[in-house]
Amino acid sequence: MSDRQNSQMTPGIAAARLPADTIAENFADLHAPYAPHEAAVAADRCYFCHDAPCVTACPTGINIPLFIRQISTGTPEAAAKTIFDSNILGGMCARVCPTEDLCEQACVRELAEGKPVEIGRLQRHATDALMAKQSHPYERALSTGKCVAVVGAGPAGLACAHRLAMHGHDVNIYDAADKPGGLNEFGIAAYKTTDSFAAREVDWLLGIGGIDIKYGQRLGENLSLDSLAEAYDAVFLGLGLGGVNALRADGEDKDGVRDAVDFIADLRQSSDLTTLPVGRDVVVIGGGMTAVDAAVQSKLLGAQNVTIAYRRGRDAMSASRYEQDLAASKGVHLMFNVQPVAVHGNGAVREIELEYTADDGAGLKGTGETVRLRADQVFKAIGQSLETDAELALNGRKIAVTGAGRTSRDGVWAGGDCASGGDDLTVTAVAEGRDAAEDIHAALSA
Missing domain, CATH: 3.50.50.60 (FAD/NAD(P)-binding domain)
Known part of the structure; x- marks a missing residue:
């Protein structure tokens, strides 16, 4: 049932409860981006710890002291490259990561003063600077002649596809929706990702080349794991959790x-x-x-x-x-x-x-x-469930994986919310997609 039908049948549900200008103000950017001077001041608070606990707390292992030092020396684009080397979706993660429970909670400033370095906002400052450039910061390696199928154009699938493309593999992404992004595009509050950032980030990521996305393709309906495994050199499942x-x-x-x-x-x-x-x-x-x-x-x-x-x-x-x-x-x-x-x-x-x-x-x-x-x-909002297990071994209600996302079937990897293991976070999904890509690359290069 559509929202409009629902509102017509259910008294009390209505549109336009507030004026347009009030709604626009309500859904403005939750945290305004730093101006250059503000970023410099925030970066100067970092102790640049040698054994930085913030790095350990980051699921993608970004070298946080290094990128903050690069901001403090006036090179935010170099800082962004440091971030993207570990987390290609660092722009979105800067906006939606629970930094208060991850890197910022581990910050020495937080432990000493109760006020951490604002790592998330500094990360956004850096990544926004580099993404504003026209050219993509990475180049593909020479073609390997291998082609990998990625099911799901969410954070895990996109991170996996980008890293595989960097290594010279061709990638076909299959997604059930009519546009890419997964959770970043469809499942995060609008005030956290304004100005169509999720879509712009995907367009920027695809600048690496070698990645093709096919829409309206759902595993278990018009797409089968058997056919993918037969047609491709490897398969990565980044399905997310579609059931409620x-x-x-x-x-x-x-x-x-x-x-x-x-x-x-x-x-x-x-x-x-x-x-x-x-x-x-x-x-x-x-x-x-x-x-x-x-x-x-x-x-x-x-x-x-x-x-x-x-x-x-x-x-x-x-x-x-x-x-x-x-x-x-x-x-x-x-x-x-x-x-x-x-x-x-x-x-x-x-x-x-x-x-x-x-x-x-x-x-x-x-x-x-x-x-x-x-x-x-x-x-x-009581949790989501896996809609198709593709006849793979499960761990509880998710696809069982070992190592860097290896499933019970040879040649098939999985990561993100659909796979057993880490927290259901964008940053965790990125880490799992990236690590699976490295494992796939090693397997295809053996």
């Missing part, structure tokens, strides 16, 4: 209940946010970044009351404390230790019933005590 877990609550099929990832995708692809319907009383079920992004953006669109309901305590939320505080600063109410048991309403949601939870040492359980919240829109 169910609430398992009575009435969750009522009008006004939808997946948070679809709402965020619609918002990201909208050319006019005043046309995007949103409820007056919105409840988001979940505790991760998707829940926060859906809740905050509902508030920015004009929802009057927005609540995030999470089944465990604050410390268990996968969304960082910074993101939790951001939500609260925008007027989002956070409820902890509650889980949905029923969605009430005559055809369309009117209330959601939540049960309080407690952990008795044997696991999380409902207490039997409930509370009802008024709701005309409920977003499900």
